[in-house]
Amino acid sequence: MVSINPFHASGKIRRRVYISLGLLIAMLYIMYSIESQRPHENCFAREFPDPFRVLEDVQKSHKQPKHGRNIFFHETSCSADGVIKLNARQACAIESAARMNPDWNAFVLFASPVGFRNRSALPLLDALHAYPNINLRYVNLSTYAQHTPLEDWMRSGEIFRSKYMNSHLSDIMRYLTLFKYGGTYLDLDVVVLKSFNDMEPNYAGAESARWVAAGVMNFEPDGRGHELAEMCVRDLLMNFNGQDWGNNGPGVITRVLKRICETQAPLMMTRERCRHFTVYPPEAFYAINFDDYLQFFEERWLEQALATVNRSIVVHVWNKFSKDHKVRVGSRVAYGVLAEQYCPRVYKASGEFF
Ligand SMILES: *[C@@H]1O[C@H](CO)[C@@H](O)[C@H](O)[C@H]1NC(C)=O
Ligand SMILES: *[C@@H]1O[C@H](CO)[C@@H](O)[C@H](O)[C@H]1NC(C)=O
Numbered sequence: 001m002v003s004i005n006p007f008h009a010s011g012k013i014r015r016r017v018y019i020s021l022g023l024l025i026a027m028l029y030i031m032y033s034i035e036s037q038r039p040h041e042n043c044f045a046r047e048f049p050d051p052f053r054v055l056e057d058v059q060k061s062h063k064q065p066k067h068g069r070n071i072f073f074h075e076t077s078c079s080a081d082g083v084i085k086l087n088a089r090q091a092c093a094i095e096s097a098a099r100m101n102p103d104w105n106a107f108v109l110f111a112s113p114v115g116f117r118n119r120s121a122l123p124l125l126d127a128l129h130a131y132p133n134i135n136l137r138y139v140n141l142s143t144y145a146q147h148t149p150l151e152d153w154m155r156s157g158e159i160f161r162s163k164y165m166n167s168h169l170s171d172i173m174r175y176l177t178l179f180k181y182g183g184t185y186l187d188l189d190v191v192v193l194k195s196f197n198d199m200e201p202n203y204a205g206a207e208s209a210r211w212v213a214a215g216v217m218n219f220e221p222d223g224r225g226h227e228l229a230e231m232c233v234r235d236l237l238m239n240f241n242g243q244d245w246g247n248n249g250p251g252v253i254t255r256v257l258k259r260i261c262e263t264q265a266p267l268m269m270t271r272e273r274c275r276h277f278t279v280y281p282p283e284a285f286y287a288i289n290f291d292d293y294l295q296f297f298e299e300r301w302l303e304q305a306l307a308t309v310n311r312s313i314v315v316h317v318w319n320k321f322s323k324d325h326k327v328r329v330g331s332r333v334a335y336g337v338l339a340e341q342y343c344p345r346v347y348k349a350s351g352e353f354f
């Protein structure tokens with residue numbers, strides 16, 4: 001009688017399972033090590049051949065951010081060829097801010113050493129050059145956090161291992177910059193409609209009933225504003241999480257304000273409750289929520305969208321969601337109409353699409 005040994009058979013199956021598991025683990029390990037060796041860090045420390053005009057280091061340049069009246073932008077992607085990369089929408093944010101605030105200095109801070117050979121060959125940069133209060137600068141990541149609570153943390157290189165490196169670097173830089181200099185931070189996906197002169201310093205804006213957003217923030221360079229900026233920097237140090245997209249931007253300011261205002265609700269964070277810090281309602285900076293971002297891009301929404309942002313100070317267009325929606329120059333969509341009015345030079349220089 002021939003009998004099949006059941007132990008023998010299941011032994012074979014077990015061996016196959018072990019081999020497959022082993023292969024799977026090996027594959028995961030290889031993927032992980034490729035992932036963790038991405039050349040981010042090298043890109044931020046590159047050197048250049050001579051004819052290239054690399055931007056000045058913001059910490060060393062002659063014109064320093066002044067007491068308070070500064071508007072900061074951070075561009076944190078890495079330019080592989082070292083040439084300044086700004087698209088029309090980013091340039092529009094910069095132009096509109098500088099144009100509405102001629103007595104403020106706008107600093108556009110690039111996290112990798114970048115420059116250009118010939119500015120006239122870059123129409124968007126040429127358009128921005130018309131504004132004497134726009135300053136393009138480079139941030140040296142290995143020295144920027146010196147003498148701040150983030151000094152050791154930046155040196156540890158943890159930021160380069162983040163899953164959302166560019167975005168998290170931008171989160172860190174905005175708090176660090178406001179801590180170092182004071183002033184207003186703006187995201188690069190905004191259009192500024194009004195002057196900041198009438199706003200009392202120390203503010204941010206709610207984007208919903210649950211979150212204070214980090215796309216528009218102002219802190220004074222001293223006093224209570226600076227204390228709050230320091231709390232944000234320390235919160236970042238305690239709670240940084242490279243795996244969670246929103247934790248290190250809106251998460252930071254929301255956590256800090258919940259603590260000092262003693263309320264969980266951004267819409268109740270008034271100046272009285274929050275040690276002279278104001279959280280503006282969504283209408284001020286985020287009137288059209290990210291769920292509705294299509295209103296900026298479709299002609300049928302033009303009237304409604306313009307009416308919604310009519311009393312806003314800044315319009316945020318949610319680049320994370322909207323970046324692939326093209327705007328044909330001259331078309332009657334809200335983003336294009338706002339750009340034509342508030343960043344006219346850039347809009348004109350942007351070519352066929354904005
Ligand atoms: C700079 O670029 C402009 C526009 O492309 C061109 O006309 C000009 O000759 C260039 N200048 C130099 C020095 O290359
Ligand atoms: C950044 O700073 C470090 C330390 O001072 C220096 O060695 C490095 O050359 C600087 N990088 C650039 C691109 O200037």
Ligand SMILES: *[C@@H]1O[C@H](CO)[C@@H](O)[C@H](O)[C@H]1NC(C)=O
Pocket residue numbers: 193309310311
């Ligand atoms: C708001 O509407 C008024 C009246 O229609 C208009 O004059 C003004 O320019 C609008 N403001 C903005 C920021 O579009």
